[in-house]
Amino acid sequence: MNNFLSKRPLTMHQLYGDHVVFTSRPSFEKNPWLTTEEHQANMLTARELLIADMPVIIHEAAVGEKPRELMRAAGVDFPSHYRTFKDAESYNARLREAEKNGEKIFFQYAHSSEFVDPSTYYIDKELFVALNNKMKLSDWTKGKFLPKREVVAVDELEETLKKWNYPYVIKPGDEHPTAGGYGVMICYNDEDRKQALNRIKEAETDSDFVIEDYINTKQNYCVQYAYSENTGLNYIGASIQNTNEYGKYFGNITAHNVPQTVIEAGREIMQNGVDAGYKGIAGFDLLVDDKGEVYAIDLNFRQNGSTSMLIMDELLAGDYEKFFGAYAKVSNDAFYERILDEVKAGRLFPLAYYDGDFYEDEHVPSRFVGIWHGEQQDVDAHDKAFAEFNQ
Template identity: 55%
Template sequence: MSTNKLHIPLTMHDLYGDNVLYSSRPSYGFNPWLQPEEHQSNLLSARELIIANMPVIVHKATVTEKIQKLLEIKGVRMPEQFVTYETRSEYENIIKAYAKQGKIFFQYAHEKGFVHDDDYVVRRDIFLNLNNKSIIEKWTNGAYLPKREIVKYTDFEQRVREWTLPFVVKPGDEHPTAGGYGVMLCYTDEDVEQTVRRVHEATDTDQLIIEQFIEPVKNYCVQFAYSEARGITFLGASIQNVEKYGKYRGNTTDRNIPEAVIEAGRKIMQNGVDAGYVGIAGFDILVDKDDQLFAIDLNFRQNGSSALLLLDNLLEGEYKKFLAYYSNGDNQQFYETILEEVKHGNLFPLAYYDGDYKSENAFPSRFICIWHGDEAMIEQKSKDFEERLTGEVHAE
């Protein structure tokens, strides 16, 4: 099969324009609520490379011959618009140098003063406000909210013990969170005490949110995109798979999104646009057994399932599943298993972080992908694949 560029109907370049560099990884700076290990952050740097069509700063281990070969099997040419880094100093120097000639779209806001606020595509202060969980009612017009209380850090321990279980605790300041990190679900008194201990460790926190736990029938991530030229575009919605204690485990497609969910998301997106937002945004909206809607998290940024939705019509099959996998240490076996499955035709590679890029098994390799095909077949294939892989299954 000859390789070619994917003809994606909407890319990040269409939204952000020229002279913009995209960074998908968290800052190297300390964040008490988002402390992924460095390899995870490096993997994330390339998660949106396929849908970008614009300069992206990626770790060198994500653009090796291995990912190129996986893409070639799918008939896709490796994107060329990227700049690579290996170390913290290289990453930071590249960002700062680019900011002198263009703008940056940060997936996660970096420390104040890292670059000027106006060097962000969406000004840093606006970006932080849009993603601040404590003022979510501003963007929902006070609708779709669970019962919640915002408490000062110093008052948290007393107030949290006065709430009735179950409930959820979240950071209520400008620190970004993702993938369930920083979200603490409390079902038991033991969970409450563990949460208190976790909060005590996060001394660089001004306030926290205690929120009613909603038992969802469906957990949607409904996504929109905005540019001045295109206006607001509905990208679709996916089902979020979340563990009992809130850890995000990927997304699957859903063809029957309630109109009420789409309309709620559109209203939120419009409020964000009115405040100055440009780009892709995804809103976590729960539907309970009474068909009530609850907006529990607003992410004015790309999301794990953004590529899933943007590539939906380009990948065969009605059912799509976004997942990530980590090697158990045998990187060669990990890659060969992936290679074999990609050849079978139902696995699309988004990113491969090569633990062998300098020396064999230097660190565990990681892989982000989309399964596509018939639902029953994909569920069985992915289960069999995980057994052969003998590694860990994760979502980013």
């Protein structure tokens, strides 16, 4: 069963080297812009396990017998390079242990210095925060590929918005991480603006905000790259992102015919980050409008939701791949058995399973992320059938 993983064209270990630990979990500290539910955040700690080949900090509910059985059904050995936690205290303990051992940590999301010393960051913390700060987008694009935008202080935001025509986008410009479209506020009308301003008021922040023109989008790509001194700068691939009208992320499919203008725009942005000192994987949300112009709306200098899918693209059967995530609306047992059947059928590849039955004193729905693969008509049919089953 090891044969599958041996064929991976790239692993995080190849990029980050020895004595580096990875954590994809947001800090347990309060973040007004990243509202990921606790169990969802715990489950996602295992999402990159199969492409890591390096120590990964993972929640205990994602490493039990059920996740292992799913991997066996897919013909993959469950990796052994992980360190577990079960709550905020044990999670923070894993960070401190890595620091004490002299290891570096590649954080998916920045953590405050009360949890780990900034010197423990694999990427210089100030650089990492700056690279992922939406207010500094123009720094990393060198002023290119940008919609009309304006940076304003929070106490001037309401008055400034009155000068903008709908639709437009509001983004926080502070150092708190965002993901999945959370924290991005698209306004089509006065009611949307009112809700956005109320949310900003509730955040009790004194940071600046970014206002951007809304792009009439023909295609929404996440283009991804990897860089290390040993491998150089390489294009990993791209996915087409599925979002609703308010920018919330609902998954993606592998893109096989990406315009060269999009690939080169992303490569240029990646090179700018590398020149500043970045090493690792990055994914950029690049839009193509109805006139064929390319716009950069978000830069993620870290692993992305579709990174695993892109790296394993050539290893999965079929020409069509679709990222899949769900939580149990039926019983946990029925949810698991249905997923197991789909994996055994060879059309659903598991990335992470979070066993809700790990919690004996409360009901927690189980969660899963994986990759549908095969022919598009078949994949879409089974994806729809699963949604109908899981109601």
